[in-house]
Every structure is written in structure tokens, then in C-alpha cells.
Amino acid sequence: MAEVWVPALLRPLCGGTARLQVEGATLGDVLRAVEARCPGFMERVVSEGALRPEIAVAIDGEAGSFPLFEPVGPASHVSILPAIGGG
């Protein structure tokens, strides 16, 4: 099970939970598994089949704008975070 860190602003969708354990072999699978438990989550994070430009994801400490096919390990940690603006 991958551990997903839900950002504070999306926790209301997940009953206030900060961490979820979900199954999924790819980032897309993981996000869809979160969506199944937290309806409305997906559209906040994904648009037109890719992460929204204002959103980034960190998988096991590596942050970036990953494709949804990015592999996620069975014990991986996935964080949803705002993309880093540099001005």
C-alpha cells in the first residue's frame, strides 16, 4: 500500500484525514484510489490527463510534475503539494 499525504486544503474531501493508505502501481492508479475514497479529489489535482500546472507530486522524496504513468512502489510515499513558484 502506498501512503498518500493529503494536503491540508484537500483534507475536507477526505473527512479530514492527512494520510491514506491506497493500492496502486502508478501515480494515476494511486490518485484514482484516493478519488474513490475522497470524491472530488481527482479534479483538484489532475486536468486533461496530467497534473495541473499549479500542482506537483513528490514520490519517495522526489518532487516534480510526474506523468500519471509514473510507477509507484508498494511502500512508496506520495505527497501532493503546490508547484514551486519562483516568481
Add this chain to the structure above:
Amino acid sequence: MTAAEKPSYRVIGTRPIRPDGVEKVTGKALFGADARPAGLVYGKVLRSPHAHARILSIDTRAAEAFPGVLAVATARDLPAASDEVQALGETAVNLKELSDNVLASDRVLYRGHAVAAVAAASVHVAEEAARRIRVEYEPLPVVLDVREAMLDDAPLLNERLLTRSMGKTISDRPSNVASKVQFVGGDVEKAFAEADAVVERHFTTKMVHQGYIEPQTATVQWNPDGEITVWATTQGAFACRGQLAEVLRRPASTIRVIPMEVGGGFGGKTPVYLEPVAAILSRKSGRPVMLTMSRSEVFEATGPTSGTSIHVKLAASGGRLTAAQLDLAYEAGAYPGSSVSAGAMTMLAPYDVENFKIDGYDVVVNKPKTAAYRAPGSPAAAFALEQAVDELARAIGADPLAFREASSSREGTRMVNGMPFPRIGHEECLRAAMESAHYRSPIEGPNRGRGVASGYWFNAGMQSSVTVAVNTDGTVNLVEGSSDLSGTRASLAMQLAESLGIEYSQVRVTVADTDSVGHNDVSGGSRTTFATGLAVHQAALDIQQQMRTRAAKLWGCAEDEVVYEAGSLRCTTDEAKTLTFAGMAAQSARTGGPINGRASLLARGAGGAFGTHIADVEVDPETGKVQVLRYTAVQDVGTAIHPAYVEGQIQGGAAQGIGWALNEEYYYDDDGRLANASFLDYRMPTALDLPAIDTVIVEVPNPGHPYGVRGAGEVPIVPPLAAIANAIADATGHRFSDLPISPRRIVETLHHLE
């Protein structure tokens, strides 16, 4: 890391002369303004005298009729840009806003906003003609302060701007607040209720500029067949090309960006300002056109970093930091996109704090659109946090470094965004600081004080491409595309020499134009030595593999019996069979043709890094002058490839931070006029203002890089603001929570107290 643990390198860790050194000490190196294509003419930009106004009309007829004028450009000459956000290096850019920032279409949002431009045979003629352009403005109310801009009744910069947060619009009416970020963990209320000590304080910082010595300049030649050549001073030739292609609606392949030497960037030479305007003037005049900003244009119309307003409440319990409530508001300038999210994510990074609530706001104001400036977002956040940490340590009677060590992040600590840290080196920096001769020495005398502070920056990976051609005499040519801002040709050539087992002197490096090398993201995020270094290493492995294949064929043995080691090939089953790198290179024509190594990658494994600084100051209570008596900067760089340039990065970052702490600020009048748009009045540190800055290089290797590189450029600007402020608090007994801590502020504050 002790010497025993450190791998032994042949080239890495030495201090060779940089490849571009001789050109730069003899005046031969060609920087942006040194481009001289045949037929070159010059242009001048007309800028808004208002900080906020509607453009009612622009009449260019008198300028067009002025003798010697070759072309005039306004926003009408630019294709309408779409309202979409594109990733450009470390930052996301809205192209409609980028286009409007290049030449205002219907509204000016800050004083200095470009409105029109003229090309002529001489810059003086262009300037005279530009003055004859008639622009009719309808001035609008101005908002300059970040907290005022957040008020419900504040003048709006953009009536269509709604507040966004994590993929959703969260405001029901227009606002200057473009976005909100939030990070929450643990139970803040409970932690504050149970704390041994609580500190609460409000901090502000002003907009400051990167202060690179070379002004923005761009030279563009637009041929009748649509081929465009750009001589640019940019941190990223490909980012420059990408922005230009979008603003001009031209295919990327038709634009060749030639990266000239860059006279300082620090994040500020990532956006385009002049290139699209010079392109339009060139298309209309049929001549190559150079546009160069004056120093006041650089201050007024390029991207400084945000002014900020930061509220901090911290709690300590059991001798360590236990809770933080933080509220950060950052000025984005005229268009959304400040570094507040990075500020919010880096602010608590040095510490393992269980309970936190952080709110961050990105706010537009009538000042120039901010750009990245060295660890964007982090220095102002550290200025606020590290002063409060210092106050908290004093409140519980702890040594400030020991308190930081007790609270420090380490491998496995979660950042506020939930990310667990990989191997990091904050504790090592704190210990090195505690053990330094500086910290162990006493600080004595009236009006003297000592301050410490830590800071963090992510460091970045992103995309790099390189090729390495092996010459038959055993030398190699490395072709890369990372703008060399500070000596990265050397750090890359050194890694290539190390990986191939050849001499540094056998490597020649070229930073190529966009037609001659694959895509490279900007030189930013302290990424070049790390990420392009990774590409260089992979290209070396590619060459090694090609040589092993050929050696196996030559020797009639299996490929896996051929070893490449220390610049030589040998057969593990037949000791007589060996070839040097040069020996194999000499045979390339007979063994299959040229040997070229290549690598293109999206670098993963960037290593975030920490620094801890110690400052001793003396404050003159009569004049308010702060003399920095002694300064030591400790930093984990992973591995220092070229220690002299790593020291230089650390010293330079510390110097910029000291300037930010003591003197630098954008000083606006109520109408939004920048009152100090010159190097005389925008006071950057001179050689006389600074002591020798001592450096302590800590090396906790980054597991994500073959030689352990983390990146060195940005971390050192993060701690100085707070280190200086803490030292001044120690010297005067007064805590200054607003930057800059200028002589005037000190005199006014101390005399009021007295």
C-alpha cells in the same frame, strides 16, 4: 564526513583554472551587449510613468517621422497570447501575462512597464524619438503594500483575478490574492497550550533586486524568411527560445538563441523582457536590433524578489521546537507568481516540528513582476523564523545552536508537505558551526553581538543534454547547454575528466546555442553542477561502453571481460591486453568510426541542502552603522567539485544576504515611483563594507549523484538575513523585525527606546 570515508578522487576536489578564465581577465569574453552582428542598430523602450493606469491611446506618428528612425513597436505588433500557464524551468509562466509584461496592451501595472519601443541607427536618436510617442493614460488607484492589497476594498490590478488554491477557485469575487497555500500537521492549539515558552512576532521584508552588474540586453535579427537569431544574456537559452516562440507565435525551430556570457543572473535572467521587442523591431526594420536597459530600467522593469509580511508564532517544550503557526504574504508584483509556496515549504525545513499550521498568500501589487532570486522565497521566511527561534532559545536559556540541534531535521523527518527527507546535513552543519574557531571565540566589547541562523533550499534536477566528442589525439570536446554563470564549465569538465579517467586539461567545454545541443533547462535551482554533471557522467559511461565494445572486438574477448578503469581498458582474462583512453581514441577510425558520448536526462535525486551562518557585528548607536566584524558560513554541499568556486558561491551568497539585511530595499513613494533606482541609492555591499567571509564546507554526499553533488549556489543567501538580525539583537538588546536594518532604522529605534 571524515577524510577516511571520503572517496579518493583524482580531479574532483582540485582547483584548476577555469576554461573561460583567460577570456574573462583579458576582456575578450563576449557578454550580451558585446554582440556585433553586421548592420547592427539600436533601440530604446518607452516606459510608463504611472504605477497603474489604463492606456487610452498610443500615437507613434511623430516618432515614426523622426529622422533616423527605422521602426516603432507597440503591443499591437505582438500576436495575442493565450491565457495558459507553461512550465519554464523552476517556474510556471502565464504567457498572456508574459506578453503583456513585455509590451503593455491596455493597462500598465507598474511604473516602468514597457509601452512602446523605437529602433534607430543610434541609441540617442531612438531615445529622442521614443520621447515623441504620445501615450494617453487614465491613472488608476495604486496599491503597493502586500497586506493592503489583500483588503476587500483594495484597488484591483485585474478584475478577472480570482483566488485559486490546489486546483480550485476559492474566492467568489475578484481579489489581488492570486493563490493560497496551506500546510497543516499535528495539533497546534494543544502544543501551544502545553508549551514551556511561546514567541510571537511579525516580520516584514522589502522587495530587493538580484543586482547583477550586467543590465538586461538583447540583440535579435529577424530575416525575411522568418529565421530568427537571438544574442541573449540568459540563464537558459532554451527557456529564452521557448518564451520567445510563444510570445511571437513562431515555431521553436526557427529561433536560434546564442547564449552570450552572462554578467550575473541569480534567478533574474530567466524571464524575457527585451527579446520579443527587439524581434519586432528587427522584423519591421530589416536590421539586427540591440536593446539594452539602463540601470534604472533594470531596477524598475525587471523582476526583483517579493517584499513579504510574515507572522510567526513558535512554541518550545522539553528543550526543543514543538509548534509553529506561520502566515506568509508575498508580493508577486504586477502578475501572479511569487515564491510564497517555496517560502512556506522551506521555512520549517531545518527543524522536526510535529505541530504546524502554515498559510501562504500570493498577492499582486503595482510593482514589477517578481522573478526568482537565489533560493526564491526562502531567505525572507528564514529571516522571520530564525529570529523567532533565536528568541525562543533565549527564552528557555538554551544556546542558540544547541537548541537548533535539539530540534533539527534529519533523514526521515517529514517536511511540511509530507515528504520525508533523504540523507541531509543540517545536524552536521550545526556541529561544524559549534566547533568552529569563530563560535568558540568570545565576542566582547560594547555594542557588539553575535548571531547565528540556518537555512534550507531544495536544489533542483530538471533537464540536461550533453554530447562529448572523443578526438583521435585523446582530447575531448564537451558540448553542453547550461549557461555558465559562475564557473560551471570547470565543474563539468572536472566531472568528465574524473569519469573518463583523463586529465582536466584534455577537456574543452563549449556552451552551445539552441541549434547545436539538445534541450537544457535554465541554470537555476543550483542544478547545473548536479544535473548537467549527471548528464556529463552518463555521457562518459556511454563512451566507456563504446570503447569496451571495440576493445572486446579488437582483443577477441567477451565484452564483459573488458574493464574500463582509471582511463584505461584492460582484458580481465589476458593481462597483456590493455589500451589507454588515448590509445583507443587513436584507433577510432579503424574500429568503427567516431566515438561520441551523449546523454539526455530528466535529473532525479537532487539533494536539498542546509547552511548555518555565524555573524559578529558592532552597532554604532549614534550613526546606526553596522559593521560586520566577522562572518562564517557553514554549508553542506554534498561534494565540492571545485572547492574554490564553491567557496566563492558561499561567500557571494552571504554577501548578497548581508546587503539584504542591512541596506537593500525598493523604496517607493506613495504614487508607486521607485525612489532609489540607481546603484548610488540602492546600496549594495562594496569591498569596504564586508569582512573576509570565512567558509566551512561540510560534505554529506548526496546519494542521488555519483560524486555526491548537492548544489551550492542558493543555500548561502538563506541564513544571513536572520544571522545579522540576531547579531544586532544581541548587540543592542532590540529585535529588529523589519528589513532592511538600515542606519536610519537603527537610530530611530534606539533613540526612541532611550
Add this chain to the structure above:
Amino acid sequence: MRRTQVQARLNGADVDFLCEPRQSLLEILRDELGLTGTKEGCSNGNCGACSVMLNGRLVNACCVLAVETDGADILTIEGVADGDQLHPLQQAFLEEAALQCGICTPGFIIAAKALLEREPDATEERIRYWLAGNLCRCTGYDKIVKAVQRAGVQMKGSAS
């Protein structure tokens, strides 16, 4: 605009050029004579990137009108090395890693040369005072000061 003819010595050779009264020496050096080693950082005398020697005096070329240089002796960064022999200051800047981006380097070398030719024993404080007219934003000045000290030792050695 009517142009004036100016004759001067530049890096040891005679030159003549035409200039408008409003043109600075910096502009003429860079745009008319092709000597782009002298850099423009601010064009109002505050950064020192355009430091040149004019009749043995250190000046900012942006603050000198070109018409004023008739009959003058001018030295720019292009005239500092002796053929393929770098000046001790140039060599010291390389060895001490006293440059990062390099835009301020020509100005620093000219300014430091003006000091060391008079005071090869200049102390660190004297060097910092003298160079306060030249801004560097990359290095924090430490390595520049060390390079100047190193060159001073060498220049003194070769003079004696």
C-alpha cells in the same frame, strides 16, 4: 549631429575617431572602436565596470565625454596583457578564482593595477577602500582582495 575628430593614444597605439559631443568614452570604446572589454554596468559612475586609465588616472569611462580625450593616453583591459604574457593581476585573478560571472573583472583589474603600481604593499584594508568604487555581485570580494594581494607581492618581486 555634427561630429568632432579626436586623436588619442589607446593601449599604446595612435587612434583617431569621430564622435558626437554627447557620446561618452565608454560608448566610443565599445561601439566605435570595437573594444568591448570595458563593460557598461550603470552608466552613471556607480559600479566601476567601465574603469579605464586616462592619462594615468583611474576613471569611469561612462563619465568621460569622448571629446575630452583629444590628445589623451588611454589604457583599457585590452592593453593590460603584454602580448601572450598575462599581467600578474590577470594571472592572480585566475589562480585565486577571483571571478564568477566575470562582468566586473576588467574594471577590477584596471582599478587594482592603478593601486598596485603606486602601492604594491597595499594592506587588505587599503585594497578594500580603493576597490570600493567597483561593484561585484558574485564573489563577496574576498577572493578579489586575495588576488590583488598576491599580484602585489609578485609585482614587487619583479620590480626589484
